[in-house]
Amino acid sequence: MDRAPGLSIRLKLTLSYAGFLMLAGALLLAVVWVFLLRYVPEDARRAPGGGPNRAELLSAFGPKAAWALAFLLMFGLAGGWILAGRMLAPLTRITNATRMAANGSLSHRIQLEGRTDEFRELADAFDTMLARLEAHNAEQQRFAANASHELRTPLAITQTLLDVARNDPSRDTGELVALLHTVNTRAINLTEALLLLSRADQRSFTREHVDLSLTAEEAIETLLPLAEKRGLTIEITGDMAPTLGSRTLLQQMTTNLVHNAIVHNLPEQGIVRVTTSVHPKSVALTVENTGEKLTPQLVSTLVEPFQRGTERIRSDHAGVGLGLAIVKSIAQAHDGTLTLTPRPAGGLCVTVQLPRRS
Structure with a gap:
């Protein structure tokens, strides 16, 4: 299925981490601002030894809050990119193993290290699946080779008997027919057994x-x-x-x-x-x-x-x-x-x- 290219999971996680950090920082600054407003009059004149009013506090607090948010944004993007990369490293190994399996290499195993978590369980399940696929593929190859050999044997015998009959017209045809009947019966039995085996494997039957x-x-x-x-x-x-x-x-x-x-x-x-x-x-x-x-x-x-x-x-x-x-x-x-x-x-x-x- 052809799909339009999109953002990578790592970039999405990075933006999510940075966005969450920015939101948390903005909420924290908002709480600080509200807390400060409770103790600062709106337009009172500064008394000797007194504090600033709200306008002066805003002019002093605003730039520093903007710089803090900018720092949180850069820190969130950099830290999120690093954390996302470390978190997704096992997924990258699983993806590479999947590509290798799709190209026909079933002997590769992920063998993910570390303690048991969701990625470890996924990797172990994938390794188990690869092992079963490799064993099944080897079994199918042996089956195909054996089936070809078994089917070729009666055909080769039939060909030999026909060549003998053609080169020796005086040979007893009754004996030849009996031998051909035996060989043909064996070929039919083998074909019927293969069809029965295929039917059972496909589960194409009514219970x-x-x-x-x-x-x-x-x-x-x-x-x-x-x-x-x-x-x-x-x-x-x-x-x-x-x-x-x-x-x-x-x-x-x-x-x-x-x-x-x-x-x-x-x-x-x-x-x-x-x-x-x-x-x-x-x-x-x-x-x-x-x-x-x-x-x-x-x-x-x-x-x-x-x-x-x-x-x-x-x-x-x-x-x-x-x-x-x-x-x-x-x-x-x-x-x-x-x-x-x-x-x-x-x-x-x-x-x-x-x-x-x-």
Whole structure:
């Protein structure tokens, strides 16, 4: 927005300080003048040894009062300019940091010294915002790079298969079609996951009444054949967990959690536990699974997009690496939280807390 240039804050504060000092000085001189008038007659003749009359007092007091006001004006302007500069010095640092951030430099921090005051709180809040923006920007750059790599992989495989078919017309087309179908399915799944992630981040959905216990039952019913194929046992317990949100997104969130718990489990005799609970202001969905022991450092990275462990790559249900990233985005879009905790005996415990429907 283009705006007409105006006076600087420092100049405005200087004029305010000087004006206030002039007003205080004028009031003080007026009080002195009124006080003197009470003891000086208006036009009485000077008696031997007596004092001056009002006219003589005015001729003597007036010039000195004018000089005093002039001195107060100069002192107010100079002192106000210095004081305003010292008061606004932190604001200047904040402004410079803002300009640097606007030019793309998010690594700069103000780090204002001194005790806590309004400027210190503003600087600290700005530093916190810059840190979050820098982390978000780095995360977005990693996401873009990973997404480009993931999308490029199926396209490169498709191009290779087509080149092979073109150079070898005698090759079995049925096998080629099956491979192309698999690669294309993976590309479609990745694209749909990216769209779902974008939709959750934008919060472009209608909120309705949803019971997390029902979404958990539907997810388990859908994924039960996969669990039976892997020899896993699924246990579900808990109460009704009412919340507000998108039924489709919350169903996808629950399905992703149960699917991850099934896929990343023990080779045999593994267990998946799904629990819903109700708290005074929130409801919780907890999904636990047995498996290999995980370190807290590894668990902290599992919600990053395209994060995969070794077992994920070897799995025939490896997915696209966006399962927990989608869960985190859906939880945040519903004003909830996602907590991942490694189980001491091995495996993972994932808890999603959402606001309780009143």
